[in-house]
Each structure stands twice: as C-alpha cells, then as structure tokens.
Amino acid sequence: MKTIGKTFLLLAFGCCAFAQQWEVGGIGGVGFLDTVHVSTTTAGSATAGFATGAVAGAFFGQNLNAHWSGEIRYEFFATSPKLSGDGSSASFSGVAHAVHYDLIYHTDRKHSPVQFFAAVGGGMKIFDGTGAPEAYQPLQQFGYFTQTHQVKPMLSVGGGLIYKLSDRLYLRTEIRDFISAFPTNVITPPLEPPGQQVTYGKVLQNLVPMVDIEYVF
C-alpha cells in the first residue's frame, strides 16, 4: 500500500512539474528479419514469415516527467506472408497492423539537443492475409497461405536517439523489435500424416528501424 502510494505521488508530481507536454508524430521505417524456422520430417527445412516491407504509422504521447513519457502507437506493416525452402520461395498478399502503448525513458527531454531513449510496451498485432485462395500453392508442403486474419499479443522493445530540431519539433531515429507469436492461421503448418510433422518456430520477431517526426505542444 505505502509503495503504491509513493509511486503514485511521484508520478503525479513529475507530471505536474513537466507542465503536461503532449506530443504527436508520424513514423516511417522498414521491417525485416520477420521469419521463423520451419522443420519437417520429410520435406527438409524452410522459413516462414513476412517479407521485408515498408512500415508507416503515427503516435500520440504524453510527457509524464522530465525523463518518462508514454505514447500510444499505430504501425501499418506492408509485408507479405512468405515461405522459402527447397531453393525457392512463394509469397501471398498480406498486411499487418500493430497497436500498442509504450513507456519511454529519455535522458533529458528539455535541455539536450540529442538524447538517448529506450522504449518498452505492449499491445496487439493483427496479421491479415489478403491474397486470393488457390487450390494449389507453391511450397505448400511447408505451409498454407490463408486469406484470413489473426490477432496476436505483442511486445514492443526498442531504443534510439532524439534530435531537437526546434523548441517543438523533434526527430527520432530508433529501432524496435515487435515480438509476437507466429500467426498460424495466416501461414498454416500443413496437416501431415501420422508420424510426420511440420514444426514452426513459436516467436516472431520483427525488427523495424524507424524515423519519427514529433511535434510537442
């Protein structure tokens, strides 16, 4: 009880001392390394995941105190589901959406022209297979591309630099890792006869270097 009370007091004081600054911004980046390993009993190994693609988004945040802020973020991932194996690859149309809330720690918000920051947060990622279903797909021995969507909880971790461009305008460069479970509804491990199996890696990590522009008001 006491600890919670103190923490709450500190946050409240920090909030009031920082004059409640808000910030809004836009995001642009590229997502990559978004795959998991696929192992099979009879067909060899492969990778399943999402192709390198553009990321765009926006955020709205609040500076809680001199070093802490919180922001709610949305990212759109233009990354297609993809399978690679047997010396070839196959892809399917698809996109993803991420909505999450992050806590950000930065060294000195107000005074330094350049600051380091670290971010951690959580939310959800929506994987959406949009391609047309076909009776036959290449590499279907490793997985089935499916026209459907699936929501997975997501952890967001990252960090970067903030550059003060003016009193109200800041530029961020950062790298984030969006960690979620693999959406097996969108890329589905094939059904195998008894004694044979296809195994997918469980965790999907999506590294996204980004550049953000934020406006503080």
Added chain:
Amino acid sequence: MRGTRLFFSIAMTLLTAGAGRSVAATFGTVVPIGGTPSDIALDEPRGVLYIADFGCACIDVMTLADNTIHTSINVAPFPAAIALSPSGQYLVSVHYANFGTSTTSPTPTGGNLVTVIDLNNNQAQTTYALGAAPLGVSFVNTLSGDQGGLAVIATNANVMTLDPETGEINIVITMADIAVTIPQQAPNFPGQFTEAAVSTSADGWTAWGVFGGGTGLQPMFWYNAFNGTFNSIAWTTTPALEARVSVSGDGTHAMIGWAQFNQTFSMVAEYPNNVLLKNVTGHAWDSINNILYAQIPDAAMAAATPVAGSNQSTPVTGPLPALLVMDADNLTFRERLTLQENLIGRAVLNKAVSVMYAVSDSGVTILPVGSLNQYNRVEPGQEDVLVQTGFCNQSNVSQTFTLADPGGNHTDFELTPGPGILVSPSSGVTPATITVIADSAAFAGALGTSVVPVKISSASAVNQPIPVRVLVSNPDENQRGTIVNVPGVLSDIVADTSRNRFYITRQDRNKVLVYDGATSKLLASLRTATTPMGMAMTLDQNYLLVANADSQLVSVFDLNALQPVTPITLTPDGSDFGRSIAVSNSAILALSRNGGTDQGDVAVLDLANKVGISMPSLGPWTNNSGGVSPQSVLSASPNGANILMVGPDGHVYLYSAAANTFVAARQDYTALSGSYGASSYDNYVVGSAFLNSSLVPMGAFNTAGGNPSGFAFIDQNNAASGYLTTAPNATSPGTIQLFSPLSSASESPIPMVEAPLLPSHGSSPTGSTSGASTSTSVYPSPDGTVSNNGSGSNSVDQLNSFMRTVAPLPSANEIIVLSTSGFTILSQNYAASFVPPVITSIVNAANGTAPVAPGGLITVWGTNMSPVSLVASQVPLPTALGQSCLSVNGTPVPLLFVSSTQVNAQLPDNVLGPSTVSIHTPGGVSNSTHFTVQPAAPAVFMSGSAGPTTGLATVVRAANNQLVTPTNPIRPGDTLVIYLTGMGLTTPGVIAGVPAPVSPLALASDVPTVTLGGSHLEIQYAGLAPGEIGVYQINAVVPGSVTQGLSEPLVINQGSAIGANTTLNERVVGN
C-alpha cells in the same frame, strides 16, 4: 421511263416468285431490274444500292429499306462498272464502247467514257473521254487523306487512276489489248464483254483486278495506293477464271474466279472440282469472320427437282444455284445454301457484314447472311453413325443422331435411308432424335463395314444438308481390330513414335487430325491449306509437312506446340500443287502436279527459306515431263537414306541421299497402284511387288486377300519386313499380314474387322490447273448419291492411285490402319491367339471402393479384357468397344473405356442387389463375377488435380470455381459443388449411356444429407449433372456456424445401407 420500268420490275418479281427453279426453299431475295445488270455499288449512309444497267444507259437506285428501285440516274450508254468513293461523294461509272466493225448490226452509240457523278451536288455529272475501253473500276484511299479517293480504272490497254475531284488521270501501267468488241451475239453478258473486274480491300488501300476473265488467259494485278506499288502477272487456267474479284480486308489476298492468290500471285487455294458454267460466279469476302460467300459451279451441284406435293408440272432442269459458305483462307466447306438464281457479277457486303448484295441473273440478289439463323435449316448432329453388330450383340442394333435447326427454328425434315437401314422417325420437325436401326438380316454375312447414306430433305430449309453416313459393322470373332469412326475423306496417316501420336489428313475439311496413341483420343485439329494430301515429318521430328493438292502452299506445323508456322510456297514462279512429300538425310522432296504441263514435278523444299524449287532434272532423267506422273507418290526409308518415287504408269525412281540425286529409274510395269514403301534395307514395295536396291522386281505378294492398299516397313530382325493390308473391296473385311519379302518368315493373312481404305483409280488430270476429273468416292453428295462429297471436292482425284494406310506405333504396341469407318486399331500381337479374359474385381469408378449403385459408373479390373486401349468417342455410349462387351446380369452395359486390365462402364437403372458381371472378348467369355448393387452408394470422384497434385476430391468452391484444398479452404457461407457417382435412381430416370438432360433435371430419388464438421449443409441441388453420363452433382451451402479446423469431416449420407455414406476431410477457416 422510270414508271414503266418500275411496273415491269414488280411484274417480274411476281412472276419470279411463282416460277424459277422448283426447289423447296431458297435463301435471299431477288430484285429484278428489267434489264441487264453489270455492276453494283453499296451506299450505306444514303441507304441505297446503285445497280448499273448495261443496256439501258442508266444506273438504278434501289432503296435498302424496302429493296425497291424507286429511281434511276441516266448516264452514257453501256455502263460496265461503277464504284463509290470512300467519302461517298462520288459515284464513278465507266462506259464500255469497244466497238468492232459489223456489216449486219447497226453501229452502237456512245464512247469509251468515265462519268463522275457528284452525289452531294444534285448528282451533277462530269464525263471524261478515255483513249481505251474501260473494263472495271474501284476506289482506293489517297495518302493525303483526300476523302474523294482515287478511282482505279482497268481498261483494255492500261490501268489508270482518276481523281474524281480534279479529273486528273494518270496511267499506272499499260497492258496488251484485251476484251471483246461489241456488239456480240446473245446471250452474252456484260461480264463477258469486258472480261474484267476491279475490287478494293476493305481497308481501302489495295485494288485487285483481272482481265481476260473467262478466256483462260487472265492477266491480273494489284495496286497499293499507300506505297504506290503495282504488281501484275498472267495466269493460264482451265477452266477459265470468271472476272470476279473479292479482296481480303487487308488487301494481301484476293479471290479471283475460283482461285485465291497472294501478293506474289501464288495460287494459295483453288476451289476443288470447279466446273465451267459460263458467266456464273460471284463471291464476297468477310475478313472479320474469315468467311467467303461464293457461288462457284462445281460437280456437286444438286439437280433441280420438283417439290413433293407442289403443283409444278415440269421441273426446271439444270443444276441448282447454290451459295457456298466457306472458310475464306483455305476454302473449307461450311454449308451450301440454295439460291433463287445464279450470281453473275460483283458481290458486296455491308459494313456489318450481315447483308450481301450480288449481281444475279435478273438484277440483284440480296442475301441476309448475318441472319441465317432466322431461316429454316436442317443439320444432323453428326456426320457418321456407326452401328456395330457382332458377337456381343447379334440382334438389331440401334444408334441415334440428332437433327436440329442451328437457328433454333422448328424445321420440317424427311429422311430417306438406304437399304437395310430403318430410321425413326422418318419425318417430322426439328429438333428430333433419330433412331437408326440396322436390320441384322440385311447385313448377315457382310463381315466388313457397309456404308449406307441417310438422305435428309426439307421443304422449308434453305440449306442442302449432307446425308448422314451410316456405317454398319458386322464382324465375327475371328476378325481383329477395333474400329474408331472418323468422318470425312481421309487420305494419309503418319505415326509419331517419339510422342506416341499419329496424324491423319482429312481432305474434305482441310485439316490434320492429331490422335493420342495410348487412348486413340483426338488431341487436336490442325488447319491446312486446301485439300491436304501427303504428309511427312522432318528428321528432327519437330515439324510436320503437308502437301495440299489445291494450293501452292505446303503447310508446316510445329509438333511440339501443335501450331502452324509459315508455310512453304512451291515454285513461287511456277504453278506446282503438292501431292506427296518425303524427307531424307540430304533433302526434303515434294512431288507436285505442275499446273502448266500437268506433269509431275519434283521440287526440293527449303525449310529455312520457306520455298520449294523444282529440280532441274532427276539425275540423268527429265523432271516435269512424261515419265513423272502427277499421281506419283514419294516414300522415304526410315533411315533417311533413300526416297522411292512410284507412279501409276509403272515408273519407279530412286533418290539417294548420299548422292543427293536420283540414281535409278525403271518401268517394269505398265500400271501400278495400291501400296508403296521404302525399307532401310534397300528394299521397296510398289503395288503387290517388291523391288531390290536397284528397283528390279524380286517377287510379288500373294494378294489372294484382295487389292493391296497399304504397306509399312518395320524392318525387324535386321531384315526388311512390314505390314501389308489388303481387301477385295471397301465393304468386305480386310486382311493384315506381316510380310518379309526376302525370307519365309511371313505370316498368314489375318482378317480385320473392316477393309483398309483402298486407293482410287481415277484418271490423270489433264490440262487443268484445278485438277478436275471424273471419279467416285464413298462420301455422299447432297442428292444422296454416293459420289463427290458435299463440299464439291473431287476427293478421289486427290486420293491418288496409291494409299498409305498403315502406321505402326511401337510406343503403344499398336498398328493403326486407315479403314472404311475411319481407322482400325490392331494390337501388335494381333496374330496371337486370344486369351480368355478374367475379372478380378468391380468397384465404383469415383474412388475405387466396392459399393456401387444403379446408374453409377463402375470400374472392372481384370486381365486380357481388351486387345487395345480405347476411350469411347460416341454418345450414346456403345455397348461394344475395342471388341469387348461387358454384361451385367446378361445385359450389355454402356462402356466408357476399355483396356487389357481395366474397363469403365455404367450400370443400368434396373440393376439392384446380388448381380453378376462378365466380359466377352475375342478370346472368349470371362468368369461370371458376383457383386452387390446397393440402392445408393455415393462416392466422390478423386480425379481432381491442382498444380502437380492429383487424386483430389472433386469438391469445388463456387466462389472461385476451384477445388477445395488446404490452400483453398471452405468458408462459412460458401456454396460447394460436389461431383460424385452412385447416388442411385433419379426422377425422371435416364437411360444408361445417355447424357443427363438439362430440362427437366434428373433429381436423385433418395435425397442425400451433407454435413461438415457436424453442421448440416443446405442442399440446393442433388441429381445428375446435366450433359454428363453417370455423374451426379450436389450443390450445398455451408452455414455460418460451421466448425473451423484443418480437417473437418464432410459427410454425404443416403441412408443406412452399406456404402450409403461417404466421408471426406476438408479444411474450414473463418472469414
């Protein structure tokens, strides 16, 4: 003048309607002009047709809306030809005054003039005098885009152009003085005075013209106004080309008289078997639809006969005028329509190519060619009906064919079958299904195939339907082979062992048929030039070369893509028409008929440059002279070392690839015919004789079996050997024999189910570029007599004195023989004693499980069940196929496929419970195998394929019309279409072997339930798939609450009996 003429025209129309040729129905409307029509010009924007009247010095103006002449334009005397400028402003008329000196007739008036009528300026006329007599006129575009265009005028001394706006005249080229003087004795017509015609392509740039029409020596030209190019040549023909010119849309080809030329004046197509009927020819070219509408007199013209029940006491004699509808590029026959009167001049099509206007005897005939479906016509659904009796069924056997009006009209018909054939109904109204019954008593003892035509006539039809050819096959158990019916006139066969295919030329439809060697199923049809004769494959096996008897083109096909490539032109500077081709290691030789000398001419084909060049000599012997008959044939040895050439006059020649010339020639016989072939061991077969490497006769076959018709060397055991086929006549059984000329290892002749095709013995064509000659054929003509075929093709002249009928296909262990009904398939061990068949199991044909139901498709597994592999190609399905017949409870059942180990068939509706099945082949009757027929045994076909994956259940998502697979899973709300068999009886019932009807639909009497993941699907349809035999279809809707998963059970249930339900596992996903 006009009033009198109009009255006269109406009176003539009324008279014409009651008189004319005594035919049942005619196509088109005749508008008499009360004069002598010489030319027409169509002015669609103004809604009129201009008709030049040679005798009245006027141009009649007929309104298109009511096809009535309301007015006329008075012009100078003798308007011989007219043409309308591209803009429609100017109508140009040329006036022919090529007067000769006459002491008895008064001097005609007028002069050699051209009149330009300005239709936008109160028809103001400007007349120009010409130094020469104008014969024909047509307009072309100008590069400047001048809408007035340029008139191209052919005169008896030159070709000139006239600018209608300025009157400027330019001479393009001068010609020798041609055309006749007037006056002439009647009945001569304007076309016979001028003997010339000029027409322009639809794109307006190229004018083609001909002079000397009807004389036998015809100079012709084309002029391209876009680049100013002019080209001309003179062709000598017999019969003469009438002065009629129709040009392709792009100006690259023109039909002149009965022949078609390209811009190098090669004759790329000639109408087969045309005959001379003075002044009668007319045609129009529809480039949009590749159709040529033409009246070209031919030997197949039906005679006029009185209509049954009419009050016509005396029929008008002479051939019936008929309009041929053909493929424009190779003159392939489509249909023949009866006309009221002959076409004797220019014919034009309107812009929509829906109405043809043609100068005809009385004036103009209007032919609504785009509205043919509104006219009554009768057409049979198939050309041949094969009725097979034999050991499977000794009673009267029946088959059916349909009669329909292509336009959907209800058209009367009357059928007249030949002897021994009963048809029911014999008269009625279309659509109709006709049952053909062969009276077994009438054909008892006739062990070959009898050919009996069923003539079709109609009081209201405007077309002349070709009789249906009924083939009655009645072999006994000792006769080998399986008949596959192929309609038409077949002239050659070549085996492609590398692809396990064989190719057959069908002459009357100008195509090569491509068959799969494993199933004898037709894979493709390749269009050739006119009247394909002999074929040969190139040494690399990539191309098929086809010589065409009525074209200077040798057709070339890429056998990998099964597509045509650029053809070879035979002797571009000459007039060779191909007949036979052979490929050696050194050269590809083509034997042609030289149109000039009418002798045989040997040319070397240059595949790279697409040209054939006549050999200057055949070694020390002359080429293109007596000694090389145009009916000779070429045959290359399989190793490409030699080519044999043999003629019906007994001449034989040998070409050596090593020497690249002819090295031997002899004439030890006064006549030769029948079979021919060259061995890789330097032995040769000609007729019934075999020759050594120097072409010296070494002996003769024993032809007690009849006339030798085909020989194919197979050269086994390091010696020349081959298959010989013989038959005494076309309706007897034939024989096949493995013959080794130089050894005693020859077999006894083995009887075949029917005779191989026999060569004709028609006379050599003499003095005729068209190759017309008298002959007989087995293909019926419209009047029902067994003579030339309906297209007019003189097929037998093209068939030759020699036939290649045998094609061994080692890759399929089969021998294919061209025979009376099409071709006969023989197993390579045809001479072996037949082993009795054995049945091992009966399952449903969908998924191979045991339960079967009435009306369902079944598969019978066993051994020795058929000597050949064959897919049924006729509908209704036959009960005897490949010399095998399957009986269930003693009744023959319809067959889809037979092979040694597998037979696919359909169970009849009246089979239920414990049953027996047996199969009867030439080897005997199998064991009777017991099985049980369930009331319902639904089984989904596992014949679907997606990509490389096969064996998929035939369940289709209607949303994307693709098979349900894990990558195309089922979704809530989907409509599924499931194809299966074994759903049992239907309402209404459908006879086994007959396709299910479209209306009314045949619904399953026992309605199934379908569940997916435990959820019931709404059944929208459950019954026979329309148009299919033994295939059922279920349409079902997936509910929104369906369970999702990778493998959800899809269960089809029709009760609790054994086999009454079937389960598949399918993937289901959410939306």
